[in-house]
Amino acid sequence: WCKGWNKDRARDGKYPGVPFQGEKDWQKYEVARRLKDVVHTIRAQYRKDWKSKELKKQQRAVALYFIDKLALRAGNEKEEGETADTVGCCSLRVEHIQLHRRLDGQEHVVEFDFLGKDSIRYYNKVSVEKPVFENLQLFMKNKDPTDDLFDQLTTTFLNKHLQRLMDGLTAKVFRTYNASITLQEQLKALTNPEDNVAGKLLSYNRANRAVAILCNHQRSVPKTFARSMEVLQEKIDAKKKQVEEAQEGVKKAEDEFKETKDAKAEANVEKKKKLLKRLEEQLAKLNVQATDKEENKQIALGTSKLNYLDPRITVAWCKKFGIPIEKIYNKTQREKFAWAIDMAGEDFEF
DNA sequence: GAGTAGACTTGGAAGAATTTTT
DNA sequence: AAAAATTCTTCCAAGTCTACTC
Numbered sequence: 001w002c003k004g005w006n007k008d009r010a011r012d013g014k015y016p017g018v019p020f021q022g023e024k025d026w027q028k029y030e031v032a033r034r035l036k037d038v039v040h041t042i043r044a045q046y047r048k049d050w051k052s053k054e055l056k057k058q059q060r061a062v063a064l065y066f067i068d069k070l071a072l073r074a075g076n077e078k079e080e081g082e083t084a085d086t087v088g089c090c091s092l093r094v095e096h097i098q099l100h101r102r103l104d105g106q107e108h109v110v111e112f113d114f115l116g117k118d119s120i121r122y123y124n125k126v127s128v129e130k131p132v133f134e135n136l137q138l139f140m141k142n143k144d145p146t147d148d149l150f151d152q153l154t155t156t157f158l159n160k161h162l163q164r165l166m167d168g169l170t171a172k173v174f175r176t177y178n179a180s181i182t183l184q185e186q187l188k189a190l191t192n193p194e195d196n197v198a199g200k201l202l203s204y205n206r207a208n209r210a211v212a213i214l215c216n217h218q219r220s221v222p223k224t225f226a227r228s229m230e231v232l233q234e235k236i237d238a239k240k241k242q243v244e245e246a247q248e249g250v251k252k253a254e255d256e257f258k259e260t261k262d263a264k265a266e267a268n269v270e271k272k273k274k275l276l277k278r279l280e281e282q283l284a285k286l287n288v289q290a291t292d293k294e295e296n297k298q299i300a301l302g303t304s305k306l307n308y309l310d311p312r313i314t315v316a317w318c319k320k321f322g323i324p325i326e327k328i329y330n331k332t333q334r335e336k337f338a339w340a341i342d343m344a345g346e347d348f349e350f
Numbered sequence: 351g352a353g354t355a356g357a358c359t360t361g362g363a364a365g366a367a368t369t370t371t372t
Numbered sequence: 373a374a375a376a377a378t379t380c381t382t383c384c385a386a387g388t389c390t391a392c393t394c
Contacts, residue, residue: 024358024359028359073360073387073388076387083386086386086387088388116387117361117386118385120362156352156389170389172360172387172388172389217362220363222378228378231371303360303361306360307359307361308360330380332381
């Protein structure tokens with residue numbers, strides 16, 4: 001009884017001192033939103049620090065650039081031996097990056113290859129700004145492959161610095177911020193108001209996917225992937241055939257109407273056209289499904305959806321385009337994000 | 351400061367439940 | 373109604389970061 005009562009009371013947040021459901025989550029995203037206001041200053045700052053005379057500051061500035069641009073994790077130092085040899089930004093070693101002055105037509109390319117959290121491989125080639133490239137050369141000079149790239153840097157030092165720049169700011173906030181802002185931008189760029197619901201959902205998934213790629217959320221290819229892809233392709237082929245048949249059906253009906261000019265034949269033309277339209281829609285839907293599936297082969301969307309994307313962005317998008325929220329969030333997710341569902345209007349901006 | 355205990359968040363996969371296909 | 377496929381839930385390890393000690 002007591003439990004339920006507390007829960008209900010907590011739900012609407014009308015009682016001071018009683019945290020509403022999801023308040024922690026809400027706070028997390030509010031911190032990330034505040035970063036939006038100062039991120040330009042911070043970027044200007046670390047650009048300046050690339051040129052600092054203090055090695056420590058230079059390293060901090062380059063690390064921060066990676067955390068911001070590539071959404072790398074902080075990378076606390078961890079006890080050796082027992083745990084797997086995984087790293088994050090601050091714990092990167094010389095052996096984890098390779099520098100290329102030119103590569104594939106790009107300048108100042110850094111090639112990352114290391115194991116991150118849960119031993120998920122991070123592999124990426126990124127063109128960086130020239131001062132960063134030069135700093136990295138400096139940091140790597142006279143070091144063994146197994147030496148720390150940022151030997152002067154700790155996560156504590158980095159976070160202390162961030163705390164000074166903005167209240168509540170830590171390294172991981174950049175992940176939240178960049179994930180959410182990317183979703184918002186991608187949704188804006190990809191959503192076509194003319195599309196039907198399936199098409200819009202594909203756009204949503206693509207936006208979600210852009211975030212998952214940024215955050216390096218990978219999954220192993222599902223065992224049934226190839227098989228179910230085949231099955232889907234067969235369905236598409238079958239549907240194509242049906243569409244062709246329906247096209248002929250329309251033509252035939254039209255010819256007949258020309259001959260006879262009677263009302264019955266006219267109605268038949270309409271009927272055939274309707275059928276064709278329905279089949280074409282079904283085909284389009286299947287094609288969308290296939291694209292989505294293929295693009296999602298090795299990408300896990302769940303983690304970003306659950307931990308990085310401000311749900312209010314999604315809620316606003318759904319309201320704006322008339323997409324039922326259940327198409328995106330299942331029951332548990334709707335519960336988790338209940339606060340956002342009644343908080344955000346269609347004009348919410350992250 | 352340096353070190354570390356512990357609260358809290360984030361992670362993919364395995365197993366369970368549900369939906370779709372046959 | 374069984375089988376297959378998909379989606380959801382649960383699990384707990386692996387991270388992040390603060391707070392506290394020395």
